[in-house]
Amino acid sequence: MGATTEKSVFPEKISPFLKEKMAALCAGGGAASADYRALYLQYVKQAAEDAVALEDNERHWEANVDVEMDGHRVKGVERLYRHSLVIEPTLVCASHCRYCLRAHYGMFTLSEDELKQAALFCGSKLVRDELREVLITGGDPLILPQRLGYLVDALMKYAPNVKTMRIATRLLSHDPRRIDNNIFEIFKHKPGIRFELATQINHPVELFPETIEKIVDISALGVKIYSQNVLLKGVNDDVETLAALYDRLRELHVEAHYLFHCLPMKGMHHLRPSLGKGIELVKRLLNSGRISGRIKPMFAAMTDIGKITLYEGTVLARKDNKVLLQSHYSYADRLRWNPNWKLPKTAAVDENGLLRMWYLDGSDDAASSREIPHA
Amino acid sequence: MYKMKTADIFASEIAGFLEAELIGRDFIVRGPSSWRRMIDNTFVRADESGLDEHGFQSHKDVLVLASRLPVVQTDSISFLVVKEPHIKFIDVLNEFFIEFDEVKIAPSAMIDKSARLGQGVAVGENVVIGPDVTIGDGTRILNNVVITGRVQVGEKCLIKHNSTVGSTGYDFEVDVQGRQVHFPHVGKIIIGDHVWIGSNSSIESSAIHETVIEDMVKIDDLVQIGANSVIRAGAMITAGAIISRGVEIGKNCLIAPNASVRDSVKIGDHVTLGIGAVALKDLKSHGVYVGNPAVFLKERDN
Numbered sequence: 001m002g003a004t005t006e007k008s009v010f011p012e013k014i015s016p017f018l019k020e021k022m023a024a025l026c027a028g029g030g031a032a033s034a035d036y037r038a039l040y041l042q043y044v045k046q047a048a049e050d051a052v053a054l055e056d057n058e059r060h061w062e063a064n065v066d067v068e069m070d071g072h073r074v075k076g077v078e079r080l081y082r083h084s085l086v087i088e089p090t091l092v093c094a095s096h097c098r099y100c101l102r103a104h105y106g107m108f109t110l111s112e113d114e115l116k117q118a119a120l121f122c123g124s125k126l127v128r129d130e131l132r133e134v135l136i137t138g139g140d141p142l143i144l145p146q147r148l149g150y151l152v153d154a155l156m157k158y159a160p161n162v163k164t165m166r167i168a169t170r171l172l173s174h175d176p177r178r179i180d181n182n183i184f185e186i187f188k189h190k191p192g193i194r195f196e197l198a199t200q201i202n203h204p205v206e207l208f209p210e211t212i213e214k215i216v217d218i219s220a221l222g223v224k225i226y227s228q229n230v231l232l233k234g235v236n237d238d239v240e241t242l243a244a245l246y247d248r249l250r251e252l253h254v255e256a257h258y259l260f261h262c263l264p265m266k267g268m269h270h271l272r273p274s275l276g277k278g279i280e281l282v283k284r285l286l287n288s289g290r291i292s293g294r295i296k297p298m299f300a301a302m303t304d305i306g307k308i309t310l311y312e313g314t315v316l317a318r319k320d321n322k323v324l325l326q327s328h329y330s331y332a333d334r335l336r337w338n339p340n341w342k343l344p345k346t347a348a349v350d351e352n353g354l355l356r357m358w359y360l361d362g363s364d365d366a367a368s369s370r371e372i373p374h375a
Numbered sequence: 376m377y378k379m380k381t382a383d384i385f386a387s388e389i390a391g392f393l394e395a396e397l398i399g400r401d402f403i404v405r406g407p408s409s410w411r412r413m414i415d416n417t418f419v420r421a422d423e424s425g426l427d428e429h430g431f432q433s434h435k436d437v438l439v440l441a442s443r444l445p446v447v448q449t450d451s452i453s454f455l456v457v458k459e460p461h462i463k464f465i466d467v468l469n470e471f472f473i474e475f476d477e478v479k480i481a482p483s484a485m486i487d488k489s490a491r492l493g494q495g496v497a498v499g500e501n502v503v504i505g506p507d508v509t510i511g512d513g514t515r516i517l518n519n520v521v522i523t524g525r526v527q528v529g530e531k532c533l534i535k536h537n538s539t540v541g542s543t544g545y546d547f548e549v550d551v552q553g554r555q556v557h558f559p560h561v562g563k564i565i566i567g568d569h570v571w572i573g574s575n576s577s578i579e580s581s582a583i584h585e586t587v588i589e590d591m592v593k594i595d596d597l598v599q600i601g602a603n604s605v606i607r608a609g610a611m612i613t614a615g616a617i618i619s620r621g622v623e624i625g626k627n628c629l630i631a632p633n634a635s636v637r638d639s640v641k642i643g644d645h646v647t648l649g650i651g652a653v654a655l656k657d658l659k660s661h662g663v664y665v666g667n668p669a670v671f672l673k674e675r676d677n
C-alpha cells in the first residue's frame with residue numbers, strides 16, 4: 001500500500017498450478033466457457049490494461065498511512081483504524097491478479113530485523129492501549145512461511161496486546177500444493193491468539209479439489225477462513241455466479257466478508273462494473289432467497305480513506321463518472337490514530353466532522369474482455 | 376526433522392524475497408543444484424573464482440546467486456547479484472524448499488509429569504525427560520535424548536539424537552586408602568535460546584552451582600562439556616571437542632574438531648582453537664591458537 005511510490009510494470013505471472021487448471025478447463029469446456037473465462041480475465045494480461053483513463057489512480061492509497069517510531073518510519077506497517085493495523089512482510093505473490101493494486105508498487109520483503117521492528121511498534125506505548133488486531137497482508141505472506149512464522153512469534157513476544165492475527169492470502173487457489181506443514185505449524189501451539197485467514201475466491205471454479213483439501217486442513221486447526229471477493233466484470237458480475245459462489249463457500253464453512261468493487265487502478269476499466277450494478281446485484285442476491293441468510297457479503301469500495309460500505313444512501317452525488325461517497329469515519333479520529341495522516345485530495349470533511357470522498361465509478365458497457373482467444 | 380520438497384517457484388519470487396533485481400528471464404525454479412553439477416530449473420550459488428569461465432551454455436533456466444555478474448552472460452541463465460551469496464543461497468533453500476516435520480510428542484517418550492514443556496516442543500522417540508526439567512517454547516528434542524537433573528533449556532533449541540544433558544559429572548576423589556569417592560553433582564544446567572546440541576554429545580551437570588550454555592551456542596556431534604563450564608553466547612564447538620570441568624569459553628569462539636581444553640582454563644572472546652589443539656592455560660581474546668600445547672599463531676580477523 002503506502003510502502004513505496006516506485007512505479008513498476010506488472011508482468012503476467014500465473015503459477016504452474018493455475019496454468020494446469022486453465023489448460024484443463026480450456027480443453028474441457030473450451031475458451032468460451034464461464035469457468036475458463038473467470039481465470040483468464042483474472043490472470044492473463046490484456047491489451048485493455050494499456051487503455052488508461054486520465055482520472056485513474058496511479059496508486060491506490062493517496063493518503064499517508066505510514067507510521068513512525070523513534071523518528072523513523074517503520075517499514076511495512078500502516079495504520080488506518082484504531083484497533084488494527086496492517087503489516088506487509090512481502091509484496092511478492094505466487095500469481096499476479098491483474099486488477100491488484102500491487103501492480104503499481106515496488107517490490108520488498110521485510111528482513112527478520114524489520115519484522116521485529118514492526119512487532120515492537122505494535123507493542124509500543126504509541127499504540128498498545130488500543131491495538132488488538134493486525135492484518136498481515138502483502139503480497140502474499142503465506143509464500144514465505146519462515147518469515148511469517150518469525151513475525152507471528154515476534155508479535156507474541158513484543159506485542160502481547162495483539163490478540164487477533166488476520167493473514168491475507170490467495171495461495172489457496174494460486175498454488176495450494178505450497179500449503180504444507182511449515183504453514184500449519186504457524187497456527188499451532190499459540191494459546192490466546194485468534195488466527196483468521198482472509199482469502200479471495202471470486203468464482204466457484206477457484207475452489208479446486210486441492211484448494212478444498214487445504215481449506216479443510218486449515219479449518220481443522222481452528223483457523224477461521226473468510227473470503228473477501230472482488231466484483232469483476234465478466235467474471236462474477238451476475239447473480240447466478242455469485243449465488244453459486246456463496247453457496248459453495250458456506251458449505252465449506254468459509255465466511256463471506258466484503259464483496260469489493262474493483263479498485264479504480266490504471267488500466268482496470270475493462271474489469272470494473274458500475275457501483276449501481278454492484279448495489280443492484282447484491283440487493284437481488286440477498287433478497288431473492290437464492291443464498292442462505294447466514295452468508296451475506298457486504299458490498300464495499302476500498303477508497304483513499306478506507307472501506308466504505310455501499311448501498312443506495314452512500315452515494316451522495318454524481319459528477320461525470322465520479323460519485324461522492326459518504327463514510328462514517330471521523331477526521332478527528334484519523335488524526336488521533338495516526339498523526340501522520342493527511343486528508344487526501346479526493347476527500348472532504350462534512351459538517352459533522354465525517355469524511356466524504358469522490359470515487360471513480362466503473363461502467364456497464366460491453367466488456368471487450370469477453371472475447372477470449374483460444375489458449 | 377526436515378525434508379527437501381519440490382515446489383514451483385518463479386525466479387522473480389526469489390528475487391523479491393532477496394530484494395534483488397532479476398537479471399535475465401523469469402522461469403520456474405524447482406530446487407537447488409550446485410555450481411559444478413548444475414541442473415535445469417534450479418538455483419545455485421556461484422563459485423566466484425570460476426564465474427567467468429563457467430560453461431553456462433549447456434544449461435537452461437538456472438538462477439545464479441553471485442556477488443557480481445560474469446563478463447559474458449547467456450540467455451538461459453538468470454542472475455541475482457547479492458551480498459553474501461552463500462548465505463542467501465541457504466535462506467532461499469530454507470524458505471522455499473525445506474519442509475519441517477510436524478511438531479509432536481512421540482508416544483514412546485518418557486516425560487515426567489512434573490517436567491515443564493513450553494508451547495510447540497517436539498519430542499522424539501524414546502526420549503527421557505526428568506522431573507526437574509524445563510524446556511522452552513519451540514525446542515526440538517530428537518530421538519533417544521536423555522535430559523535429567525535440574526535442567527533448564529531455552530526457546531527454539533535443537534538437541535539431536537542420543538545426546539545426554541544432565542548426566543552426573545565424572546568427578547572422583549581418591550582417599551589415602553585408595554577409595555574412589557564420587558562427588559554427586561547436584562547443580563543445574565542452564566541452556567539459553569537458539570542453542571544447538573549435536574548427536575551423541577554430553578553436557579554434565581554442575582557439582583553445586585551451574586553449567587551454563589548461553590544463547591546461540593552451537594555444539595556439534597560427539598562433544599563433551601564438563602561440569603561447571605560456561606560457554607558464552609555465540610560460541611561454536613565442533614565435533615569431537617572435549618571441554619573439561621570448570622572451563623570458560625568466551626563469546627563467538629570457534630573450537631575446532633578434536634580440540635581439548637583442560638580443567639579450569641579460561642578462553643577469552645573471539646578465540647579460534649585449531650584442530651586437535653590442546654589448551655592447557657588461559658588464552659587471550661581475539662587470537663588463533665594451535666598445537667599441543669596450544670600456542671598463539673595470529674590475531675583473529677573478526
Ligand code: SF4
Pocket residue numbers: 092093094095096097100101102138139140169170
Ligand atoms: S494475491 Fe493479493 S496481493 Fe497478490 S496480486 Fe493477487 S490480489 Fe494482489
